[in-house]
Amino acid sequence: MNILRKKSTANLPFSETVIELFIRLCGFSCIIFVFGIFFFVFREGAGFLFNGLDIGQFLTSPEWYPTSLNNKRYGTFALILGTFSVTALAMCMAVPFGLGAAIFVSEFCSPKLRETFKIVIELLAAIPSVVWGFIGLTLMNQLIIQVFNAPIGLTMLNGSIMLALMSVPIIVSIAEDALKAVPDSYREAAEALGATRWQVVYRVLLPAAKNGLLAAVLLGAARSIGETMAVLMATGHSVNIPSGPLSWIRTLTATIAAELGEVARGDEHYQVLFIIGILLFTITFVVNLIADLVIKGIRQE
Amino acid sequence: MGNKIEISGLEVHYGGKPALNRVSFDVHENEILGIIGPAQSGKTTLLKVINRTLEFVPEATLNGTVKLDGVDISTVSDVYGLRRRIGMVLPLPVGLPLSIYDNVAFAPRAAGIRSKSQLDELVERCLQQAALWDEVEDRLDTLGTKLSGGQQQRLTIARALSHEPEVLCLDEFSIAIDPVTTMRIEEVLKTLRKEMTILLVTNLVQQAKRLATRTAFFLNGDLIEIDSTDVIFSDTPTQQATYDYVNGTFG
Ligand SMILES: Nc1ncnc2c1ncn2[C@@H]1O[C@H](COP(=O)(O)OP(=O)(O)O)[C@@H](O)[C@H]1O
Numbered sequence: 001m002n003i004l005r006k007k008s009t010a011n012l013p014f015s016e017t018v019i020e021l022f023i024r025l026c027g028f029s030c031i032i033f034v035f036g037i038f039f040f041v042f043r044e045g046a047g048f049l050f051n052g053l054d055i056g057q058f059l060t061s062p063e064w065y066p067t068s069l070n071n072k073r074y075g076t077f078a079l080i081l082g083t084f085s086v087t088a089l090a091m092c093m094a095v096p097f098g099l100g101a102a103i104f105v106s107e108f109c110s111p112k113l114r115e116t117f118k119i120v121i122e123l124l125a126a127i128p129s130v131v132w133g134f135i136g137l138t139l140m141n142q143l144i145i146q147v148f149n150a151p152i153g154l155t156m157l158n159g160s161i162m163l164a165l166m167s168v169p170i171i172v173s174i175a176e177d178a179l180k181a182v183p184d185s186y187r188e189a190a191e192a193l194g195a196t197r198w199q200v201v202y203r204v205l206l207p208a209a210k211n212g213l214l215a216a217v218l219l220g221a222a223r224s225i226g227e228t229m230a231v232l233m234a235t236g237h238s239v240n241i242p243s244g245p246l247s248w249i250r251t252l253t254a255t256i257a258a259e260l261g262e263v264a265r266g267d268e269h270y271q272v273l274f275i276i277g278i279l280l281f282t283i284t285f286v287v288n289l290i291a292d293l294v295i296k297g298i299r300q301e
Numbered sequence: 302m303g304n305k306i307e308i309s310g311l312e313v314h315y316g317g318k319p320a321l322n323r324v325s326f327d328v329h330e331n332e333i334l335g336i337i338g339p340a341q342s343g344k345t346t347l348l349k350v351i352n353r354t355l356e357f358v359p360e361a362t363l364n365g366t367v368k369l370d371g372v373d374i375s376t377v378s379d380v381y382g383l384r385r386r387i388g389m390v391l392p393l394p395v396g397l398p399l400s401i402y403d404n405v406a407f408a409p410r411a412a413g414i415r416s417k418s419q420l421d422e423l424v425e426r427c428l429q430q431a432a433l434w435d436e437v438e439d440r441l442d443t444l445g446t447k448l449s450g451g452q453q454q455r456l457t458i459a460r461a462l463s464h465e466p467e468v469l470c471l472d473e474f475s476i477a478i479d480p481v482t483t484m485r486i487e488e489v490l491k492t493l494r495k496e497m498t499i500l501l502v503t504n505l506v507q508q509a510k511r512l513a514t515r516t517a518f519f520l521n522g523d524l525i526e527i528d529s530t531d532v533i534f535s536d537t538p539t540q541q542a543t544y545d546y547v548n549g550t551f552g
């Protein structure tokens with residue numbers, strides 16, 4: 001294998017060597033960028049993280065008073081809960097809806113309708129998140145006030161509806177790809193065994209495509225966790241331990257976005273915002289790791 | 302001997318392009334009917350008509366009638382039940398991405414059988430019939446797709462037998478498997494014909510000669526000739542094209 005490879009590089013014409021070098025550079029630069037970003041975020045927060053910050057309090061206290069004059073407190077518990085609860089609620093809506101839509105588009109609809117659907121889904125994916133935030137702030141706000149008779153509609157529910165609408169296109173397109181990748185011979189074989197179309201879906205296609213479907217769900221969730229603008233505008237943006245879908249909340253991302261412009265570079269508050277960045281990094285890293293492990297587990301099975 | 306299948310005036314077009322031209326013939330009960338012919342001559346299409354999976358090809362149109370036990374299959378309302386009266390083995394072995402057990406139990410479950418003991422018994426019987434049981438009995442819960450090609454093809458035969466079909470259709474089953482497995486499956490077919498009618502589409506003319514009671518020769522969507530295998534493989538079949546194809550001097 002190695003010998004073959006060396007031999008083939010030696011025989012490559014010059015232009016191909018250049019192209020190969022360029023592609024290698026692109027690949028390595030990805031890694032460099034990721035580490036570079038992590039390094040930058042870490043450096044900005046490191047001073048206070050190792051010297052002064054009470055990490056226990058940072059993770060478990062709901063008291064977020066970064067600007068208090070005599071008693072600054074940096075507890076992100078409410079923010080963490082805010083991020084997770086709004087994402088969880090969003091996924092409760094987006095996963096069934098997104099997977100259902102993907103199954104419909106890939107298995108049950110006519111080719112013509114499928115094209116229309118794909119265009120609509122791409123359009124939906126292209127809407128900037130600030131527009132979703134705006135819709136949450138106006139339309140959905142009114143709707144929630146009227147439907148639930150709530151005093152204010154800028155709530156976790158509002159934010160998660162916006163997040164669901166934003167992650168559905170991701171879930172649909174990745175899940176649809178996964179279903180389309182299942183060989184037609186599986187469908188034919190199952191149909192020849194007298195399976196109904198629905199039996200083909202849940203007995204054959206879903207098991208065959210489960211890795212891709214799981215990836216779709218996780219990427220949808222990752223999109224939700226990282227989303228900033230829409231949740232900033234739609235959830236009320238107030239530090240609060242949520243007690244239900246109609247509580248207002250604040251998320252980790254929205255806190256960084258809203259406060260980073262207000263702080264002096266290098267002071268404690270500034271550094272804490274970067275530590276929140278490290279926390280977000282860690283969360284997404286753990287989500288990805290879990291995804292990898294789950295997928296590996298499925299493969300071995 | 303009665304007729305199991307009666308086909309008359311069967312025409313199939315894909316988007317206007319003909320694939321079968323006014324084909325008429327009967328399949329006798331408990332015979333092995335060999336179906337030979339070069340690629341693109343409509344053999345697979347014929348099998349898809351018989352188990353009504355041609356309906357999944359949107360651009361296909363069909364004329365003529367196919368009767369199973371004297372009943373026009375297009376009038377059967379339970380199409381899923383109809384498909385289970387016909388076992389289908391496809392050219393490339395398709396182990397569904399399920400365990401060996403679940404592969405074989407797929408059709409019985411789709412038909413509503415739930416009892417564990419009934420399924421156990423059925424799975425064992427079908428794997429026995431397909432000459433695969435001895436090789437897999439201790440690992441029924443591994444993925445069917447992990448088996449070798451020859452084993453997978455026997456798995457698909459076990460699966461096709463699982464719904465106790467009256468007609469077994471095999472579409473070039475030996476195209477992707479080794480000669481030894483091919484021989485084993487041929488032995489299996491010889492026993493099975495006592496219980497069912499077999500349509501054997503084959504790319505190997507010698508296979509038809511070995512197994513078939515009668516043989517039909519298709520060419521470009523036309524049924525050129527159907528007769529007892531002895532006649533088709535003799536020096537004097539009715540059609541010159543048959544002689545040429547069978548003796549490899551075709552084209
Ligand atoms: N799904 C399809 N769509 C369009 N044309 C098809 C389709 N399946 C088969 N055909 C055409 O019908 C003819 C017969 O094909 P087929 O029944 O597969 O022949 P065989 O099995 O003898 O090789 C060929 O010309 C083939 O191109």
Ligand SMILES: [Mg+2]
Pocket residue numbers: 344345346472
């Ligand atoms: Mg064919």
